[in-house]
Amino acid sequence: MNAAVVFGLCGAIAIGLGLYGLITNPQPLRKILAFNLLGSGAFLFFGVVARRGAAVGLGGDPVPQALVITGIVVAFAATALAVALLLRLFEMTGAATIRADTRSSPADDPEA
């Protein structure tokens, strides 16, 4: 078993753990955390594929590596937007839940 396989298995388990957290944890912030974990596991897969493509003196195939850098930026942008949405939801309703039956009453919300 070489390093690429070890980290590949690590990525697979991270994806499994992230998916479990995403489904079972009711807190939106924990879902965002779990989704980031899931994403980092998927990125590791790119790393494994890049490592296995090491050739002509390079430590890895640069194409999947470049794709992951792009992926990391996009994942961060999505996380920042999700956190902003969550904080705004908390500000408007006083609760941080995505359950369908909780609604803010207009009286609580100066914007409405």
Add this chain to the structure above:
Amino acid sequence: MTIASTYEVALAMIVLGLAAWIITAQKSFAAAGGFVAYGLLLPLVWVRLGGIDVALAEAAIGGGLSGVLLLGAAARLGTTETAVVAERPGVLVRLLASVLSAFIALSLAAVVLLLPDPGPTLAPAAVENSAATGLGNPVTNVLMAFRAMDTLLEKVVLLLALIGIWSLVPDRFWGGRPGMRHEADPRGVLAFLARLLPPLGIVIGLYVLWVGADHPGGAFQGGTILAAMWLLVMMAGLMDAPPISRRWLRLTLIAGPGIFLVVGLGGLWLGNAFLAYPSAYAKPLIVAIELAMTLTVAATLGLLMAGVPERRA
């Protein structure tokens, strides 16, 4: 390839331990803390996988910015935690979720073990064509030339995320300053570091941008370091976040993708293709785009972190 060393196996175990902690920790703040540690260990994994450029990006974003963002959100939402925990799904749902997750993890593990040997690679093609741009770092070549479209769209996504955040502003604060005003002891450690580190950080950020042409580094990694310096100064209360209506701020935000787009359209006009660089000017054009992009990345990341405007200008 070599056999995995004890170090690599131990590193994978610690990373997985932290991953389990992120999911199972009782308090969100503790989970977010675990995520920071996880994000700082992941770059070590990337170094072992031969991706130094990715390790730099992961350390700056995964461990740094995402960590700060999620810790801040966890601190703000701390009071709501007990109420939401009660909405935890029942045993059956959790059981089904664990079966599904285990199935997916095992399938992916099987994929890792069954990958073809030797793996397919585009590394020879990337090295062969590097003369076309004059850059020595193959990852920068892929990002800025061979797959420049991805990078251009990524910058647009960053901008869209920021527009998304700004669209959450209550009407009365439109054009105002993002986030709360930070106060720190002017004679404390934070204020001291916020005076000491930025000059060094700015030099390091520009250095990482410049060496990115031939060595690990690049516009994104450099821009993130600059953003971190800006955030440090804002968090120490030495400088306030700028109102989002400022024209110079908005011009900085579109400078990177704007220049990228102009150069890309120029390629179309000069007869080759969209985003094709004239080979005599490839390197200066790429460096110019990267300079603009570094500034844009720094400003965009800083504002993404600062969040929704909550005060008047």
